[in-house]
Amino acid sequence: MSETITLEVLRYLPETDSEPHFQRYTVPYKDEWVVLDALNHIKDHLDATLSYRWSCHMAVCGSCGMMIDGEPKLSCHAFLRDYRGGVIRVEPLDHFPIERDLVIVMDSFMNKLSSVKPYLIPREEKPLSAGEYLQTPAELRVFDQYTQCINCLLCYAACPQVGLTEDFVGPAALALAHRYNLDSRDGGKAERAEVVASNEGIWECTFVGACSQVCPKQVDPAAAIQQTKLSSSVDWLKDMLTPGAHK
Amino acid sequence: MSRRPYMRQVERSWWLHRPRYVAYMIRELTSLFVGLYCALLAVGLIRLSQGAAAWDGFVTALASPPGVIFQSICLVFAVYHSVTWFALTPKAMPLMIGGQPVPGMAIIGAHYAAWAVVSIVVLIAAGI
Amino acid sequence: MARSNKPLLWLPFAGGGLVAALLTPVLILITGVLVPSGMVHLRYETMAAFAHHPLGKLLLFGAVALPAWHAAHRLRMTAHDLGLGGGAAIKTACYGAAALLILTAAGALIAI
Numbered sequence: 001m002s003e004t005i006t007l008e009v010l011r012y013l014p015e016t017d018s019e020p021h022f023q024r025y026t027v028p029y030k031d032e033w034v035v036l037d038a039l040n041h042i043k044d045h046l047d048a049t050l051s052y053r054w055s056c057h058m059a060v061c062g063s064c065g066m067m068i069d070g071e072p073k074l075s076c077h078a079f080l081r082d083y084r085g086g087v088i089r090v091e092p093l094d095h096f097p098i099e100r101d102l103v104i105v106m107d108s109f110m111n112k113l114s115s116v117k118p119y120l121i122p123r124e125e126k127p128l129s130a131g132e133y134l135q136t137p138a139e140l141r142v143f144d145q146y147t148q149c150i151n152c153l154l155c156y157a158a159c160p161q162v163g164l165t166e167d168f169v170g171p172a173a174l175a176l177a178h179r180y181n182l183d184s185r186d187g188g189k190a191e192r193a194e195v196v197a198s199n200e201g202i203w204e205c206t207f208v209g210a211c212s213q214v215c216p217k218q219v220d221p222a223a224a225i226q227q228t229k230l231s232s233s234v235d236w237l238k239d240m241l242t243p244g245a246h247k
Numbered sequence: 248m249s250r251r252p253y254m255r256q257v258e259r260s261w262w263l264h265r266p267r268y269v270a271y272m273i274r275e276l277t278s279l280f281v282g283l284y285c286a287l288l289a290v291g292l293i294r295l296s297q298g299a300a301a302w303d304g305f306v307t308a309l310a311s312p313p314g315v316i317f318q319s320i321c322l323v324f325a326v327y328h329s330v331t332w333f334a335l336t337p338k339a340m341p342l343m344i345g346g347q348p349v350p351g352m353a354i355i356g357a358h359y360a361a362w363a364v365v366s367i368v369v370l371i372a373a374g375i
Numbered sequence: 376m377a378r379s380n381k382p383l384l385w386l387p388f389a390g391g392g393l394v395a396a397l398l399t400p401v402l403i404l405i406t407g408v409l410v411p412s413g414m415v416h417l418r419y420e421t422m423a424a425f426a427h428h429p430l431g432k433l434l435l436f437g438a439v440a441l442p443a444w445h446a447a448h449r450l451r452m453t454a455h456d457l458g459l460g461g462g463a464a465i466k467t468a469c470y471g472a473a474a475l476l477i478l479t480a481a482g483a484l485i486a487i
Contacts, residue, residue, distance in 0.1 A: 014251035070265065097252035105252050115376075138346040160268065160456065163257040198376040203385070206452050207335065208271045226339035230389075233382035259458040275453040281395045282446025282473075284403055288439045289476050291406075292483035295426055299419040310411035318407025325403055329396040358396070366401035373405050373415050 003029040005080055007038055009050065010091040012098050020098060023047075024087075029080055035088065036064055036075040039102075052102035059216055062150030065157065066102050067091040072157035072214045093157040109153060112169045115195045116177035121188025139184040146179035146224055148217040155211035155221055161204050168204040169195060171211035171221035178224035181231075189235075197232040205229075274331045280324035287318075333358040384448050384470075391445025398438055426487040439480040447473035 004026045012020040025046055027038045036054055043050050054064040057076045064075040069089050080088075096104035155171035156162045162170050177196045181189045195201055205225045212222040238245075262268040294305035308314050336358055337351030409415035425431040451469040455461040 012253055014253070015249060020253060020255075094255070095257070097254045099250065099252055141346075141348070142343070160261060160271075163261065164456065193378055195376050197378045199379045199381065200376055201379075203379050203381040206275070206456065208268070209335075210267055210271075212338075213267065220338065223338035223341070226335070227341065229385060230339060233386050233389075236378070236380070236382035237386075262456065272453070272456075275449055275456070278395075278446040278449035278453075281399055281442050282450065282476075284399065285439050285443040285446065286476055287406075288402070289443075289480045289483070292426070292435065292439070292480050292487075295419075295422055296483040296486040302419045302422065306410060306417060309406050315407060315411050318403055322400060322403040322407055325395065325400045328392075329400055332392055332396040362397050362400075365397045366404075369398070369401045370405070373409070373417065374421075375409065375415055 005029040035078040062152030065152045072154035095163045112173045118176045123187030133185040143182035154214045158210035158214040167200040175221035175224040277324040277328035280321045284321045387444045388448040391441035395442035440477045
């Protein structure tokens with residue numbers, strides 16, 4: 001009788017369930033397996049009705065985020081061997097509506113992401129004939145870590161302010177705005193400030209820091225937001241002291 | 248197929264559910280004791296403005312058992328505020344010198360050094 | 376969504392946090408440990424002379440006002456975290472208490 005491990009998975013089928021409920025599954029234990037392998041085993045052999053998102057199985061696509069024993073994790077990045085001998089509780093990411101089983105509704109995030117204008121807004125229009133933008137390694141180093149976000153939403157699940165305030169723009173979107181604000185080719189900080197420096201933007205954050213702790217890519221959105229608080233405050237002071245001079 | 252998304256409610260006790268949130272709450276609560284101590288200082292300034300007798304009464308109250316107990320609690324929380332504040336400064340204020348990022352530990356260390364200098368200067372001024 | 380005026384509240388909060396971190400512990404050490412144990416004596420004449428000097432007034436004011444503001448803003452945000460609401464009542468209580476404390480300190484210092 002080979003070793004097994006038990007998963008307690010939150011199920012929700014909107015056509016039949018009035019609310020979510022837990023269901024237990026016993027799967028083979030393998031040292032090299034991750035929680036995603038266990039879920040795939042469940043779907044392939046035990047219960048084909050289980051729904052969940054996944055893709056790369058190597059922690060780069062950001063699809064498989066879920067709560068594993070109450071901690072936001074990528075299911076492809078949570079090894080069974082770290083939960084050996086216990087029951088693994090698997091739930092959909094906190095702070096998002098549940099669509100079905102482990103699948104969340106991420107529309108609110110998609111809207112928040114696009115609202116920060118996450119694309120280069122040049123300082124002035126340049127014709128193609130003027131050639132490419134030049135950027136030194138040092139200029140790239142300034143914003144490089146903030147480009148690493150895979151939109152996995154673990155930070156939104158970890159952030160208490162996301163849970164308490166539905167309209168909070170949130171860590172990943174604000175970190176991405178910071179990525180563009182720091183880019184030497186960009187001139188869009190003032191334009192982004194309408195959303196970024198609003199009450200629902202950086203000012204909802206109280207520097208809990210949970211976002212950066214759970215980020216699988218070490219983006220450090222908490223740092224991005226605090227730096228933006230400082231630079232936004234300086235911009236605010238400049239605007240107060242010399243109105244209209246800065247655009 | 249009909250969609251019926253289910254929204255889980257955030258409980259009022261959310262901050263008790265994980266150690267990192269409890270630690271966050273304790274960190275934030277340090278400001279309560281900093282604030283209460285500022286109130287004590289404000290009372291002290293009033294007594295100072297009221298003359299020698301009032302000031303001496305304030306100093307006596309500082310040394311009373313409730314005064315010492317209260318201030319000891321404030322001291323613990325104030326020190327915890329300093330430790331957590333310094334730890335976060337490299338995130339809020341990353342420094343680049345000559346195109347290279349200054350290590351976080353250096354920024355934190357500089358704050359501890361400043362803390363030591365300020366403390367020593369104030370202690371000397373107080374006549375230790 | 377529009378640019379917020381939060382910096383008005385946040386900048387003194389940040390400054391107060393730094394002052395609280397660098398200065399408040401040693402002040403508590405003095406008034407809470409060294410004075411009660413007799414190792415330091417804060418004589419009225421010395422304190423009054425210090426508070427009489429403009430620089431002394433400024434330092435004493437900064438030591439009280441900035442950390443007080445820091446505490447007010449932080450407690451307001453924490454009240455929201457604890458489910459005690461984020462509306463006008465909490466804001467009035469927190470910033471009002473800080474304003475009272477700051478005005479009291481200023482009044483006392485001006486009188487010295």
